[in-house]
Amino acid sequence: MSQRIRVNPIACDAHGLCVELLPELIRLDDWGYPIIDDSRVPPELVGLAKMAADACPTLALVLEKE
Amino acid sequence: MSAREGHHGLPRLLAGLDSTPAAMTLGEHEGIHGPLPAAGRGLIDEIGRSGLRGRGGADFPTAVKLDAVARRRRASAVVVNASETEPASAKDRLLISRLPHLVLDGAVLAAEVCGAREVIVKLGPGMSPAPVEAAIAVRSEGLSIGVFAGADGYVTGEESAVINALNGGPAIPVSVPPRPFERGFRGRPTLIQNPETLAQMALIARFGAEWFRELGTEADPGSALVTISGAVAAPGVYELAFGTPMTDLLAAAGGPTEGLRALLVGGYFGTWVEVERAVNLRLAREDLRSVGCTLGSGVLIALGDSACGLHESARVIDYLARESAGQCGPCVYGLRAIADGVAAMAAGTASRGERERVLRWTRDVRGRGACHHPDGAVRFVQSVLEVFDEEIEGHLSARCRALPAGLPIGEDVAFAAAGASGSPPSRRGSLWQ
Numbered sequence: 001m002s003q004r005i006r007v008n009p010i011a012c013d014a015h016g017l018c019v020e021l022l023p024e025l026i027r028l029d030d031w032g033y034p035i036i037d038d039s040r041v042p043p044e045l046v047g048l049a050k051m052a053a054d055a056c057p058t059l060a061l062v063l064e065k066e
Numbered sequence: 067m068s069a070r071e072g073h074h075g076l077p078r079l080l081a082g083l084d085s086t087p088a089a090m091t092l093g094e095h096e097g098i099h100g101p102l103p104a105a106g107r108g109l110i111d112e113i114g115r116s117g118l119r120g121r122g123g124a125d126f127p128t129a130v131k132l133d134a135v136a137r138r139r140r141a142s143a144v145v146v147n148a149s150e151t152e153p154a155s156a157k158d159r160l161l162i163s164r165l166p167h168l169v170l171d172g173a174v175l176a177a178e179v180c181g182a183r184e185v186i187v188k189l190g191p192g193m194s195p196a197p198v199e200a201a202i203a204v205r206s207e208g209l210s211i212g213v214f215a216g217a218d219g220y221v222t223g224e225e226s227a228v229i230n231a232l233n234g235g236p237a238i239p240v241s242v243p244p245r246p247f248e249r250g251f252r253g254r255p256t257l258i259q260n261p262e263t264l265a266q267m268a269l270i271a272r273f274g275a276e277w278f279r280e281l282g283t284e285a286d287p288g289s290a291l292v293t294i295s296g297a298v299a300a301p302g303v304y305e306l307a308f309g310t311p312m313t314d315l316l317a318a319a320g321g322p323t324e325g326l327r328a329l330l331v332g333g334y335f336g337t338w339v340e341v342e343r344a345v346n347l348r349l350a351r352e353d354l355r356s357v358g359c360t361l362g363s364g365v366l367i368a369l370g371d372s373a374c375g376l377h378e379s380a381r382v383i384d385y386l387a388r389e390s391a392g393q394c395g396p397c398v399y400g401l402r403a404i405a406d407g408v409a410a411m412a413a414g415t416a417s418r419g420e421r422e423r424v425l426r427w428t429r430d431v432r433g434r435g436a437c438h439h440p441d442g443a444v445r446f447v448q449s450v451l452e453v454f455d456e457e458i459e460g461h462l463s464a465r466c467r468a469l470p471a472g473l474p475i476g477e478d479v480a481f482a483a484a485g486a487s488g489s490p491p492s493r494r495g496s497l498w499q
Binding site: 009 | 240241393394395396397399400403427430431434435436
């Protein structure tokens with residue numbers, strides 16, 4: 001089953017940990033908030049995506065099954 | 067023409083409206099449209115056949131929305147969303163203040179088909195509750211009908227913000243789902259509709275889908291209320307058939323007062339269209355989509371040659387940036403940066419790369435808020451960058467001497483208030499409220 005990541009924009013506080021842990025899928029805008037261009041998580045990145053979601057101080061990064 | 071057969075031609079919704087500011091009484095209302103029929107089992111199907119779509123800006127098929135709530139058990143309420151936070155729109159306040167019974171008819175029918183026991187009329191900023199309260203007092207449908215005066219602010223009219231406010235929370239949008247039809251007022255399924263949608267329903271229930279389709283096009287049947295302002299002789303709310311050419315829309319509002327540069331279609335979440343392209347359009351979704359527009363809540367603003375589109379747009383985007391609910395970073399910081407960029411272009415202080423930078427920001431911000439406020443705002447700005455490209459170039463080298471056009475913005479309720487001072491109604495029964 002494939003997985004996706006998304007950001008809860010209300011919860012996100014631009015800590016930026018996600019881009020440190022998952023630069024393959026996340027980039028920052030000019031104000032430090034994450035942009036996800038393609039929400040699909042390739043199987044080889046699922047482990048890192050889970051770490052990034054767990055590391056988010058506001059739990060704004062969500063990894064979910066499709 | 068008898069009431070039973072319906073009104074052929076226009077006006078429909080605005081039938082019987084004169085230039086006095088008083089609300090139509092129940093007797094006058096029934097004299098024109100006939101008594102309200104009971105909502106039969108087939109009403110949702112009839113609405114479906116009519117092709118009616120929501121008139122609050124989302125264009126969603128009304129029958130589908132009705133059905134979504136009717137299928138669920140324990141619906142709590144029908145909410146009449148008369149927030150009308152779009153500064154350039156005046157149709158909802160016109161309906162609520164002048165034709166409250168037409169709107170209430172639709173709300174009562176909707177409550178019957180959805181099994182809701184309560185109707186809540188949610189008013190927008192500055193709207194007097196008196197006309198609708200007086201109308202509620204003389205009705206006897208066995209439903210509880212209440213009035214809720216909402217907070218001010220552009221985002222407070224968004225569906226989830228309205229539900230949040232009715233549930234005792236702040237009037238700010240929340241992440242959806244759940245949508246109101248799943249979990250709304252008091253946590254139960256709720257139907258939330260624009261007043262014009264309900265008013266149209268009230269007439270379809272009386273005269274049928276076939277009657278409704280006598281006006282308009284196959285894809286966009288019926289009539290619509292359009293608030294026309296800017297460089298026209300008689301700004302106001304007009305009822306026009308879908309399919310009407312844009313030039314006839316402007317003519318309905320007394321015609322342009324000068325040469326036109328562009329039209330803003332759909333309000334502040336809408337898009338600018340160069341006048342050369344705009345005049346070839348009809349009031350129809352397919353035409354508007356061909357130039358990247360939607361009708362939104364039915365707003366049309368004409369920009370005259372003497373005004374500067376860049377200056378006017380800078381004021382609008384500054385307003386939209388200030389109106390962010392402040393919940394999501396990309397909206398808070400992105401719209402601010404975009405607004406400052408457009409302001410710099412208008413002031414002639416921007417660098418050569420400013421246009422490209424603002425364009426990139428509009429792409430970055432899109433889709434990254436909990437609600438659609440940033441999306442609407444950047445759509446507007448993208449049309450500014452496209453349509454006023456020449457002006458952007460010009461402002462780099464020469465000082466702009468255009469006069470302010472005074473587009474209605476935010477707390478600037480001059481638009482609505484000016485109407486009360488009495489602009490003459492023109493031939494299509496337009497009326498300021």
